[in-house]
Amino acid sequence: MNRTFRLSLAGLALATTLGATAGTYDPRETYAPFTYPQPVNGYRSGSGMPGPLFWQNRADYDLAATLDPVKNTLVGKATIHYTNNSPDALDVLWLQLDENRFTESARGNFTGDRMPKQFTDGYRIASVTVKQGGTASKAQFVVADTRMQVRLPQPLDAKGGKVDVTIEYSYDLPGDFGGRTGFDPSKNGNIYEMAQWYPRMCVYDDLRGWDTAPYLNSEFYLEYGDFNYAITVPSNMIVAGSGELVNPGEVLTKAQQQRLAKARDSDATVMIRTPAEVTDPSSRPKQGGTLTWKFTMHDTRDVAFGASTAYVWDAARINLPEGKKALAMSVYPVESATPQLWGRSTEFLKASVEHFSTKWYPYPYPVAINEGGSAASGMEYPGIVFDPMKAPAKPLHMVTAHEIGHTWFPMIVGSDERRNAWMDEGFNTFIDVYEMDAFNHGEFGPKRDGEYAPKGGNPVDGILPLLADQDAPALLMGADMVKEKYRHPATYYKAALGLVLLREEIIGPERFDPAFRKYIATWAYKHPTPSDFFRLMESEAGEDLGWFWRGWYANNWQLDLAVAKVAGSVVTIENRDQLVMPATLRVTFDDKTTRDIRIPVETWQQHKSFDLTVPGNRKIVGAVIDPDHKVPDRDRSNNGWPR
Known part of the structure; x- marks a missing residue:
């Protein structure tokens, strides 16, 4: 301390x-020189911009997996093409094995309010092969909780060295206890929400070398790259995955392909698979056996997918700046296919992406998907979000906007969620405030009242109990150290209110908005620190804000x-x-x-x-x-x- x-x-x-x-x-304390958490150096400049020596490693993936909905298992093969752009030679690689979070001995079992009662045996690693300098060999590896160290036959060269790592693996799916991945039943079959489904590279950066913070419960920190992945499932299942489906002719009927083409040019929602067709075998191009769905996604840190026999499917065009377009899609079970539930999902998704793209930074991916289930409800991944299938329209709009808003934080701006969750949830909650004002002329707004403000009271009053609580954490605290009772009030609400105060009271929109856009564009597909954000906002907005960083972020002052x-x-x-x-x-x-x-x-x-x-x-x-x-x-x- x-x-x-x-x-x-x-x-x-x-x-x-x-x-009082x-x-x-004591003004001497409030206005003492503010010490930024991270120093200026050749990698990160005093203006909050990447420095002249800034570097970042890269991980490209070729993935193939088979989902067995009878055994509820996944069998996969992942080849990671890793590029070491750092100034250091690397003799080991570290990977994340997040499925190990569900084992009985997982460290994360000891951090929450109670021990879980259901477990899996985590990843079963069949083999690890390293290809380096044209030579492939079996690699030695060590698994430690949710991390795996792979020992290289020879050091990986600095400044551009490349290595391929191939891992063959399998695991049993957690059910509804997975939290961020798993499966749950619906009227017409299980709905599978598949995330953290392959070994993922840890980040090696200029801050601490290998960032191997274990997965306890507080989300992710990942490298960027291009993904090609293939998901094999029974032919009667629909797969909705991050990125773009590249073999629609093999997995969709001709009618579905035509409807998708229509949706790409339609502001109105187009049905791709109607509720009546869910139980119609002709809504699938093949009876019996399996089909392999193939996807690609560029400049992303992750991919996830949903799979089910139960999906209704609809879509509409997203209008982006400079005449560009993307596709909004929703998949959900028939019991959700009403105007009061998911009938407006694609409308909500489309409007959210268009708002965030116009106001802050254009949506970079070809497709945005809202998936309705329950195992991982309210969770975000690049290009796809998992939302509760029973949500009525107003809560569905709120959660849809929030989860797809994570595209901007932390999926475009790649902050470390495991250490600085406020740069993820707080920044995203902040942009939600203005999206809710904008949607359909404030149909569901305002969000400023939030869930913490007194009913009918002023929105800023909602933060007062947190500020008065001597046990409440400061925002500049690792996410895993924040008790659950404080996670939403601090990480979401206080962090978002801090930006609202900056924008509306301290700096003003005319200076804040360009500075915030500059921050997003500057750190798109990179890894900013809190200090990078603090410095860039000061430099671009023209304000010395050390007093605010200290009082609102480093402390919990009143x-x-x-x-x-x-x-x-x-x-x-x-x-x-x-x-x-x-x-x-x-x-x-x-x-x-x-x-x-x-x-x-x-x-x-x-x-x-x-x-x-x-x-x-x-x-x-x-x-x-x-x-x-x-x-x-x-x-x-x-x-x-x-x-």
Whole structure:
């Protein structure tokens, strides 16, 4: 625990014990020079941009897997073409084996509120082969929880060395206890939601070399590359996978191919497989045996797929900037095929992707899929999201927008979810705020009220209990260290509200929006750190924001602005707690007119209390700071005068 954090806890305890007084605020602490978590070097510049020596490794994949819905197993073969662009020769490779999370001895079983009761035996590794310098050989490997170390016959050259690793494997599928992968029944058959279904390369980066944080429960950190993958299933199943289906003629009927072609040019949703056709054998091009569905996806960190006999399927065109197009598709069971449930899913998906693409950065993939099941409901992967098949329209819109919003964070902007979950969930929740305002003229908005704000109350008040909780974590804390009770309030809500405050109160949209777009475009398909984000936003927006990074991200400080008194034309304002924010002071005169005066954060660099002289000769009869309730002030009873 660093000294700043210790001091912040002491300050919070003092404020709680003694109540709000001007003496609890210490400008020397709030405005001390901010130490960024990651230093500037040749790899990462002081402007928040990649430095002149920036590098990133690459992993391209050829994958083949067979899903057996009778045994509920998957048998696969993965060939990873790995490129070492780092300045270091590598004598080992590290891979992620996330299916091992479901074993009885998994470390993650000991981190939650209770031990799980169902298990699998995880990955069964049949063989590992390394091809290096044209020579293939069996490789030695060691499995440690959810990681596997592969020892290379000879060091992999720095700055462009290449190696191919082929792994043959199998595993038993977790059922509905998988959380992010598994299967559940529906009226017309099991629905399989298949993620973390192949060994994936760990990231080797300039921050810590091999990043081998175990998979406990808090998502992912992955390299980028191109994927070609093939999924073999019984012929009566439909597969919906990340990327583009490259053999539709082999796995779809002619009618389905024609309907897909129509959907590519239609803003209205087109049925590809109707509810009536789900139980019609003619809706499949082959009876009996298996079919292999082949997909490709470029510049992605991962792929996932859904598979079922039960899917209804519909689609529509996505309109992207510069006249480009993509395809929105939804697959879901017949029991969800009503206007009150999934009948508008593709409409929601299409609108979300179009909004995010126009406002922030264009959607880069050919297809976006909303898949309806229950084993992994509410989970995101590149090009496909798994959402609850029983969700009514309003919750379905919210979860669809949120999960596909993860395309931008962390799938385009590849932050480390396992260490900095707030850069994933928080940034995504932030862009959801404006999507919900925009969708169908605010049909389901506003999101600002969120699930934490008091019912009917002001949205910023929802954060006050978290800020007052001395046990609550700071945002700059590893995701696995955050207790479940704080995960949503901090990682989602506080992180998102921080960006709302930056955009609407501290910087302003006219400077924030271009800076945020620059951040996304600069770090697209790269791995930014918190410091890269902090520095780029400061540099592009033209603000020194160290006080905000410290108070909102490095600590869990509270804000308490007050109007202490009015004497003649002088209004005395105070900052009574450790967080500072710009705010508006509204003065009311005896002729019932008002005047708004903006109070910048610089007011509190040297002062705990400040006497503001209001120009003019009119008598002041009232004054209130933050009259429109824009900032999270913990004690609003002292915001106005007279009391």
